[in-house]
Amino acid sequence: MITVKKHIILFFLCIASFAQAQYKFMMPKGKDKVTIPFELLNNLILIPVEVNGVEMSFLLDSGVNKPILFNLNPGDSLEIEQRERIQLRGLGSGSTISAVRARSNSFKIKNVEKIDLELFIILDEEINMSTRLGVPVHGIIGYDVFKDFIVEINYSNSKIKLYKPESYTYKSCRKCVDLPLTFRHSKPYIDVSVAIESGEEIPVKLLIDSGGSDALWLFEEEKLNINVPDKNFDDFLGKGLSGSIYGKRSRVKKFSMGGFSFKNAKVAFPDSSAIVYVKNFKERNGSIGGEILKRFKVVIDYGNKRIRLRKSRFYSDPFRYNMSGIELQHNGMRLVSEVVKRSTSDSSSPSGNGNPVGEVSIVFEHYNKFSLVKSFEVAEVREDSPAGYSGLIKGDVIISINGRYVHKYSLNRVTGMLEGKEGKKIRMKVNRNNVLLDFEFRLKEVL
Template identity: 45%
Template sequence: MLHKSRILFPVILLCFIFSGIAQSYHLPKGKKFHKMKFQLINNLMIIPVEVNGTELSFVLDSGVGTPILFNLADQDSIQLNNVTEITINGLGEGDAINALKSTSNFVRLGDVKNVSQDIYVVMDAGINFSPSLGIPVHGIIGYDLFRDFVVDINYINKSIKFYDPNMYSYKLPKNSREINLSIIGKKAYLDASVMINKTQEIPVKMLMDTGSSDAIWLFEDEQIRLPEKHYDDFLGKGLAGDIYGKRTKIHHLKIADFVLSNAKAAFPDMETFNTIKDFGGRNGSLGGEVFKRFNIVFDYQNRRMILKKNSNFDKLFQYNISGIDLQHAGVRYVSERIANSNGVVYNNEKTYGDVQIVLQGATRLSLVPEIVVSGIRAGSPAHSAGLQEGDVILAVNGKRIHRYKLQEIMHLLNNNKDKRVKVLVERYNNDLLFSFVLKPLFE
């Protein structure tokens, strides 16, 4: 019989707190660093991780204390050692969920290895970030890697170097800044400041959360007040369900002498955090939409980091102007004409389907992801136009969306303010065309 215990997991999007024995990662003797590529999807770093010989994909989260597995339905098998039952409470609107704790697992990221890693496994099939990211994602990994290595992240080249701390040559590149970190409860914090309404610059202590795709979360208090111009929005998922709050824009965020103007910010509903009894004096968190504007060196052992702004620094913060949330929801067949009787190719562009059937040399059937509307913000242009949750997206501005990745479709829907967007959807086996104009949110 499995032994049952109860553990409380405060969660912020993909960020978790755990306790447990120290487990170490290491490089082969004499090797200075290991370099690996990552996918940057919705501001999250997705990296390949091998667990007991099974190749999986994980979000690299600077705050997660123990790796977490979920969404294992697409795996034929995975070995997990020494399993016991646990119960998890987390952020969101739902109840506690059942999970497993597994010990003494072999985890490998290229040359980076850990021969005795604890892993938590969430059994709830509803805890699955893959549909909203558009690729299979099986888990979250983080703190132990940041603890054992100097982690050098290049957001432009989409590469990470895990350095042996004893072999790392500490340099301060030109136009970079060294920032002090505090490490509390397996999480990293930095001191920054925010100006909300062009009045007073407010010092803030912020959680470093690479497992959040958002930009800035702020907790309202006597000094930090929600701006008058804001709207209700879905902010993300916790273990216990969805997280909601207010979306807005602040005058700027300042880290050292780096100033990010007109920064996107969110004020989460504090009821979501009722499982957290002590915030440790923090005022909010910084996520991937801030971090991707820098190339970053994390040095947890020495309580410091290096920030160097990159070519993303001055890019505008991205808002969901249309009000449409999308996700993958299974697959569908699409039919395309590829040649006429004279052999002239009409359309031979690559699709994202893994299965293609050619009929009589002229028609191609491709099995492609089905993209559905997973949510509509009340009062948004898409909502006012009549789009509904569950609509299957077929085309945006005449472009068949099966040729695009999920985040590219979101870009098509939100790219140009004051521009008209036409969306073709399927609803109850009928094709419907909707049209709306993107309007600035805070002007």
């Protein structure tokens, strides 16, 4: 396995600040809207962003109020001005992490540009979403985009439209629902209701978090009867700035938002130690993530504190969860050897007396072809899961699943190979410390 060490080159330039700072993203002259294509990965929105002239990929995350940069490709260089060291704290049960606060950066999203934006740069290589999504992800941006535009997210065709607020007109829409938003620390919240286990609907205030891939997160609260259902399992929920996040997964009987409702929606209850940082807003009861949001065409209007929802083609998709117990990640490249067969032919020349021999000789040659291919490894194995009982462990490198070599596919597709109905047989070949091992298990319904 070959791993590449990432690095960042910082140039500190002592220059005068702009005479007139640009405080907003600006549309091209004469334009009222811009359309931006995005890639939908694990319910998350990935958009192209240019930072100080360097092309990157950022997650569009309504749950963050400052852009964060945490991963650069080998050899990338980025000019940074007016930088200072700070400590950041986020989700996870770990401690604070070191970061660099950089002022006066230029951001460009297609033709939309801002030339004076503050940015936080995290140098810790452990903070890296690229491995979990299987594509380069350099950072996160949120509030600075949402506050300057009316943002229309169409999950069905993977396009975002940014509109100038002053020129946007809401069209009459019988199938749409408009709901009010409230804000705290530049983040949007919505009042909805959940019926957890008893069937009683509980009003809750949830963060609209397009940067979360789950459907719902709820914070346990005895006084509000927000408790983990009896049917649940312990699981890895993700990684935050301050470390890994663990908790329990389950389902709620019903989740309602405006006139829309979902039965048996997936829910995660993060451990209290991982959410200490976000619990400083006591009214917050959890989050609505991408698995709910993608079921709608969403219009987010920060200026008018409003969100518009209309069903998308994903509206009736089932709420699936990981029945195998394996979390995969992309981990660099590995070297593979393949036996290739090559044939050559040779026609013999005429014989000495002028009569052609007329024979053709075909020779088959076999040779080894060496290639660097994507390496997918087991990042987490859930206890008491089918994969866990089979003997798979963290760090195993996946070679094939049900006879298909995984290096030929994207991480998203490989993860999909581990999904299916209860009872589906999964056969895996893995490399563990340069020893090839075979494992077999069946998917099992827990919830």
